[in-house]
Amino acid sequence: MFAAIKEQHKEPLLSGKTSSWKNMMDVNVLALSICAREAYQSMKERNVDDGHIINMNSLCGHQVFSLADAHFYSATKYAVTALTEGLRQELRAENTHIRATCISPGVVETEFMSRFYNDSPEKAAGIYAAVKVKYSYTSSTVDRITHIQSI
Secondary structure (H helix, E strand, O other): OOOOOOOOOOOOOOOOOHHHHHHHHHHHHHHHHHHHHHHHHHHHHOOOOOOEEEEEOOHHHOOOOOOHHHHHHHHHHHHHHHHHHHHHHHHHHOOOOOEEEEEOOOOOOOHHHHHHOOOOHHHHHHHHHHHHHHOOOOOHHHHHHHHHHHO
């Protein structure tokens, strides 16, 4: 399940705008939940019992970084982790072979950070550099994603 916010929001917990928080919740949590439900219903209607629902997450779904601007975003990504586990448990209770997986690919340079800090490209580059040192991934990440689909 892929969802994207065209405009990134820098909204700290102490001063953020409610409308921006709602937008992040709608995209990262509600849309993902709706897509997972509809994917399951579609598989069920077509008698597919070996499907795989893969939710795209983020490192922010497992660790809160010391970036106040991203704390609410992290909360939505923690929700993705919880939703995927809840989905996995519900699928198990339904005695289906449909699987649910959450992928957190690590540091991938995309337009996200440059749009997030469009007023300070140096800050975006610095954040990528700092996170890369701690979380470096190799091409084996692609192998792991491919492996998930073969399970």
